[in-house]
Amino acid sequence: MFHLRRILALASNTVTQLLRMKVLFFLLAFCVLVVAAGFAFPAVSEAQQLKLLKDVSFGALQAFAVVMAIASTALLLPKDVEDRTLYTILAKPVPRIDYLLGKYLGVIALIAGGLILMDAAFSLVLYIKQTIVIKEAVDWFVHQQQGQADAAGIAAVTADLEKQGLTWSLHTAVWSIFLKAAVLTALALLISTIASSTLFTIITGFAFFVIGHGLGLFRDYFFQGGISRWDYALSAVLSILCPDLGLFDIVDPVLEGHVPSVMAMSTMTGFAVLYIVGYLTVAHLLFVEKEL
C-alpha cells in the first residue's frame, strides 16, 4: 500500500519532470508533420498517398518512442546522482527498488501517453484522408465507366483503398512500438545504474538499439547450415546480452496490410515482459549495491 503510493509519487514526479522539460513540443511537431504528410503529396496515386502518410507517421512514432526511452531514462538517474537529489530521496524510508520502479513507470507512462495521443491524431488524419481519397477514386471510377459502374466495382475500389487506410492492425503496430520502447527503457535504466554520465548511457543505449536490430541478421548469417544445440545456446546467450529487437519489428508488414495473429502478438508481448523483468531485476541488483 505504502509502496504503491511511493512508487506513484516517484512516477508522477518523473512525468512532471519530463513534461516540464517541454518534451510535449515533440508531439506538436508530430501533429504538424502528420497533417503535412497527409495533404502534401497529391501527385502520386491514391493508395500511395495513404501509404506515404502511414510511413511518415510511423517513422515519427518510432523515433519518439526510441528517443524518449533511451534519452529520457539516461537523463534521470545520473542527474539525480549528480545533483545529489538522490540523497534526500533515499534518506527517506524509500527502498531502492521503489525508486527504480517509480522512474521506470514514469518514463513508460509518458511514452504510452505520447503514443496514444499520436496514434489518435494520426488515426484521425488518416481517416479523413481515406474518406477524401476513396470519394475521389469512386468518382473517377464512375466517370471512367461512363455511368455503367456497378455496385460491385465500386465496392472493390473502396475495399482496395480501405485496406491501405485505417485498420485495427495499425494499432497493433503501435503496440509493438510501445513494447520495444518499454524494453529499451528497462535496458537504459540498467545501463544508467552502472554509468556515471548521461552521455555514456545514451551512447551505449543507442549502440544496443542498433545491435539489437542486427541480432536477427547475425543469427541468420551464422546458422545457415542447420541448427545444432550449440547454435541454440549461443543464440540464447546473445539474446540475453542484447535484446533481440527484431522481435518487435512488425511495423513494415502491418503497413503493407498484413494482420498479425493473436498468437504472434501475445508471444511478442511475452518476450517483452521477460526482457523487462530481467533487466529491471539486474538493474536492482546493481543499484542496491551502488555507493552514493
Next chain:
Amino acid sequence: MTAVEVKNLSKVFHRGLGQGFFTAVKDVSFTVAPGEVYGLIGPNGSGKSTTMKALLGLLAPTLGSTSIYGIDSRKVEARKAVGFLPENPYFYKHLTGLETMLFFGRLCGLGGKPLREHCVRLLEQTGLADAADRRLGGYSKGMLQRIGLAQALIHEPKLLVLDEPTAGVDPAGSRKIRDLILDCKQRGITVLVTSHLLEQIQEVCDRVGIMASGRMIKEGALKDLIAVDDQFEVLLQNTDAALEPQLREWLAQNYPNTQILRAGRPHTTLERLFLEVTESKSSD
C-alpha cells in the same frame, strides 16, 4: 536504547582503477542518546559527511556498523525515524516549494489533506511561505537550505541529521535555524549536527565529537571538553586592576573585603579547543 550508534566505523573509497584506496573514516565510534543534541565538528575532508551518509545507509561501511534506534542503517526501516538534510542540498528544480514538500511527504507514505496542511505549516516555520509557489530553480542557496530543513521534518522524525544546516544562510536565518534546533530538542527530538560555526555548536549541543583526518580525536560532553584542567578562573568583585599569581594569599592579606564569588575551572571556547586539537593532529 541509544538513538544513534556508530561502532568502529571505517570507510574506504576506491579511487578508480590503479589509483589505490583512500580511507575517509577510520575506526570511529560514538553514540547519541535520545533527546540529545550531538555536534560533529572537524576540518574540511575529515569524514563528517561520510559518517553521516553511512549512518543513513547511503554508503555501505567498509568495517564496523551503524544503527538508528537499534535498527541497522542498511535496513529501510531504520530511516522511518530520521530526517536528513544533506550538505548543499539540491532538489528537483522543476518543482515548486510546496510540490517538493508534498513529494517528500508522499515518499514517507503520507498523503491527503493533512499532508498539505502540514507542508504549508512547515514552509511557514522555515520562512518560505512567500516562495511556496515558486520553482526551486529560482531559489537562493539559503532558501534551498531552508526547504531542505523543512523537508527533513516532514514526517516528524525522532532523529534529525543535519549536515551543515547553516551553510550559506544569512545571520538572521542561521539564528532561526539554531532556534529551530533548540525547539526540536525541547520536543525531545534527537539531533546530530555538523557545522563549521562553532559558536552555534557551542550554543546548542550537549555533546560534541571532534574529527580530524577520518579519526575521532576528542569526544564527550561539551562542558567537560571545554573545561580547562590546568588553569584557574577567578571571578572578582570590587577588585583593583592588578592581578598577580599569588592572588588568594595576597588578597587575604591586603584586601580582606574582596570576596571570591566563584572559583573553578574556566572554560575556553570550543573554537580555541578545535584549533588546538586539530592543529596538533595535523602537525604529527
